[in-house]
Amino acid sequence: MQSFTTFSLSDDDLTRLASLIKTWGRELGFQQVGITDTQLAVHETYLDAWLENGYHGDMGFMAKHGTKRTRPEELEPGTQRVISVRMDYLPAEVESTKVLGQPSRAYVSRYALGRDYHKLMRKRLAQLAKNIEQEVGAFGYRAFVDSAPVMERALAQKAGLGWFGKNAMLLNPKAGSLFFLGELYTDLPLPVDEPFTQEHCGSCSACRTACPTGAIVDDKVVDSRKCISYLTIELHGAIPTEFRRAMGNRIYGCDDCQLVCPFTRFTRITQEDDFAPRHDLDRAELIHLFAWGEDEFLDKTAGSPIRRIGYERWLRNLAIGLGNAPWSRAVEAALWSRRAYPSSLVREHVAWALAEQRLKQEARIETSLISE
Ligand code: B12
Numbered sequence: 124m125q126s127f128t129t130f131s132l133s134d135d136d137l138t139r140l141a142s143l144i145k146t147w148g149r150e151l152g153f154q155q156v157g158i159t160d161t162q163l164a165v166h167e168t169y170l171d172a173w174l175e176n177g178y179h180g181d182m183g184f185m186a187k188h189g190t191k192r193t194r195p196e197e198l199e200p201g202t203q204r205v206i207s208v209r210m211d212y213l214p215a216e217v218e219s220t221k222v223l224g225q226p227s228r229a230y231v232s233r234y235a236l237g238r239d240y241h242k243l244m245r246k247r248l249a250q251l252a253k254n255i256e257q258e259v260g261a262f263g264y265r266a267f268v269d270s271a272p273v274m275e276r277a278l279a280q281k282a283g284l285g286w287f288g289k290n291a292m293l294l295n296p297k298a299g300s301l302f303f304l305g306e307l308y309t310d311l312p313l314p315v316d317e318p319f320t321q322e323h324c325g326s327c328s329a330c331r332t333a334c335p336t337g338a339i340v341d342d343k344v345v346d347s348r349k350c351i352s353y354l355t356i357e358l359h360g361a362i363p364t365e366f367r368r369a370m371g372n373r374i375y376g377c378d379d380c381q382l383v384c385p386f387t388r389f390t391r392i393t394q395e396d397d398f399a400p401r402h403d404l405d406r407a408e409l410i411h412l413f414a415w416g417e418d419e420f421l422d423k424t425a426g427s428p429i430r431r432i433g434y435e436r437w438l439r440n441l442a443i444g445l446g447n448a449p450w451s452r453a454v455e456a457a458l459w460s461r462r463a464y465p466s467s468l469v470r471e472h473v474a475w476a477l478a479e480q481r482l483k484q485e486a487r488i489e490t491s492l493i494s495e
Pocket residue numbers: 166169170173182185232233234268269270271272273274275276277287290291292293294300301302303304305342343344345347350352353357375376377378380
């Protein structure tokens with residue numbers, strides 16, 4: 124961050140500015156805006172322990188930046204405050220639990236049904252910065268959404284946006300957790316908000332019980348190596364066989380630990396048209412998506428977060444979903460059509476899925492023989 128600010132702002136000016144920032148933030152489509160300082164010492168110890176346990180798996184980027192992630196002023200010299208924002212993403216009329224219960228359909232995490240949120244939120248944060256600039260003149264800032272070494276949830280908790288659930292999500296008592304986070308690092312010495320200190324989980328542990336792969340290894344601690352979100356989005360190689368059945372029809376991300384959360388009933392429908400499902404991704408049949416060619420995949424996922432995983436991993440994930448689907452000739456035929464696919468990663472997952480289908484077919488035949 125290039126520091127420009129030569130402050131002649133009084134405490135009253137800064138208080139007024141903080142209040143304007145919150146108004147502008149809401150006008151720009153953020154549901155909440157809070158301000159905090161850069162002190163993350165306790166979260167540095169949590170992050171270090173998480174990394175030492177290897178819970179980041181192959182996500183080298185989580186370990187790469189040293190203390191820059193937990194010390195905002197090292198990442199962006201001059202940073203004094205962080206403006207933390209959140210944006211709801213659940214589109215209207217999307218059924219989630221029902222689709223999870225229909226094993227011939229694909230379940231795509233509800234945050235990824237429409238256009239990518241990174242660009243949209245960064246643009247809005249840039250506009251927020253422009254508004255501030257018009258008010259106080261040039262100042263130092265940098266906008267982040269998910270992409271940089273930033274402790275987004277910890278900053279949001281400190282800025283008063285919510286608490287860490289046992290599923291490690293940042294939760295708000297009036298809005299659940301189906302929202303994105305973003306930040307503006309700034310050199311403006313704005314007054315800070317009260318952190319969110321109340322924890323509302325109480326004796327509930329529904330998320331831990333519901334996690335299909337046991338990835339929530341302790342309260343507020345997720346072992347990514349077991350998390351379906353990591354396995355389907357971040358992991359480049361083969362998905363360990365021990366998790367494949369548990370993945371069910373989840374082909375991109377996972378929402379289970381949020382869907383079971385009692386606070387999810389307070390979710391507010393997004394105001395952003397960009398997050399509306401495209402190509403029926405909220406309910407598509409696995410077979411239909413598996414039939415997409417590479418060009419079709421690239422075309423249909425343009426501007427979507429799904430594109431990031433590329434076509435090979437898309438087929439890998441879908442193959443697992445098809446392996447977990449009830450036996451049918453159509454599923455077998457779909458898998459069969461990809462059994463000689465050039466990528467060995469895809470071939471291996473297809474072979475696994477065909478073997479799963481065969482087991483189910485045999486079980487079916489046995490049952491029908493017994494009942495005859
Ligand atoms: C790496 C990452 C992942 C990894 C690892 C997840 C994880 N829990 O860390 C994987 C790929 C698995 C993942 C999955 C998902 N992610 Co993600 N992810 C991130 C990323 C890039 C970094 C998170 C991080 O710092 N992890 C390190 C660990 C140590 O931090 P943590 O899990 O948040 O744990 C904190 C708590 O444990 C807390 N804590 C508080 N009190 C206490 C007390 C004790 C005793 C302990 C031990 C800890 C503790 O301290 C830790 C550090 O602050 C952030 C974006 C960002 N730059 O921050 C998005 C982010 C966290 N992800 C997000 C989302 C939406 C998801 C998914 C829901 C996507 C999906 N549907 O598939 C899942 C949810 C999985 C889950 N239950 O956490 C959102 C979360 C929004 C929210 N409301 O919380 C973020 C903020 C992105 C964004 N900009 O919106 N993600």
